[in-house]
Amino acid sequence: xxxxxxxxxxxxxxxxxxxxxxxxxxxxxxxxxxxxxxxxxxxxxxxxxxxxxxxxxxxxxxxxxxxxxxxxxxxxxxxxxxxxxxxxxxxxxxxxxxxxxxxxxxxxxxxxxxx
Amino acid sequence: xxxxxxxxxxxxxxxxxxxxxxxxxxxxxxxxxxxxxxxxxxxxxxxxxxxxxxxxxxxxxxxxxxxxxxxxxxxxxxxxxxxxxxxxxxxxxxxxxxxxxxxxxxxxxxx
Numbered sequence: 001x002x003x004x005x006x007x008x009x010x011x012x013x014x015x016x017x018x019x020x021x022x023x024x025x026x027x028x029x030x031x032x033x034x035x036x037x038x039x040x041x042x043x044x045x046x047x048x049x050x051x052x053x054x055x056x057x058x059x060x061x062x063x064x065x066x067x068x069x070x071x072x073x074x075x076x077x078x079x080x081x082x083x084x085x086x087x088x089x090x091x092x093x094x095x096x097x098x099x100x101x102x103x104x105x106x107x108x109x110x111x112x113x114x115x
Numbered sequence: 116x117x118x119x120x121x122x123x124x125x126x127x128x129x130x131x132x133x134x135x136x137x138x139x140x141x142x143x144x145x146x147x148x149x150x151x152x153x154x155x156x157x158x159x160x161x162x163x164x165x166x167x168x169x170x171x172x173x174x175x176x177x178x179x180x181x182x183x184x185x186x187x188x189x190x191x192x193x194x195x196x197x198x199x200x201x202x203x204x205x206x207x208x209x210x211x212x213x214x215x216x217x218x219x220x221x222x223x224x225x226x
Contacts, residue, residue, distance in 0.1 A: 100209035106158030
């Protein structure tokens, strides 16, 4: 079956512009995560969605970052007024449920470069 | 709070040699433990996980890991590596719905 997909795969933008990243999770997966991966670093948690519950936004680094999810389907991560330090790979993952024992299935990521 | 330490940022090894990638964690409660692999330009995929039971866990591609509660470690091992094992390996721990990932270890297999 289809895995997690993300688009675009690469995005180059100018400082100050807004960008929108998209994630299509695996069908039936109620939990969805966004992470940021800077070069040579581990994964930095950004935001978590579980079904129709209020998202956990505790990892968002600033109010320039926001994300939405429609039901249990597509999610978009928006970065407003991009800065050079936003350059990173943004990974999306989905899982069957919210428990810590659940495996996460990752998309290939969106590589964002802010010039 | 929980944290994960992967002591080696890079591990070079020759093909067919054994390898061990180290992972130590700290947590005030029992946790679930995972190893993920990331091949170039791809997302992460699960290698293996420890939830409970036997402390020796076997995963895909011939990898295994041993959970050691007293040393709070979950080291990843493979008795004989292949060129195709060259990738980034991430250890992760979780109890609630937000896992904590280590910084990753780059395994470089030389012919």
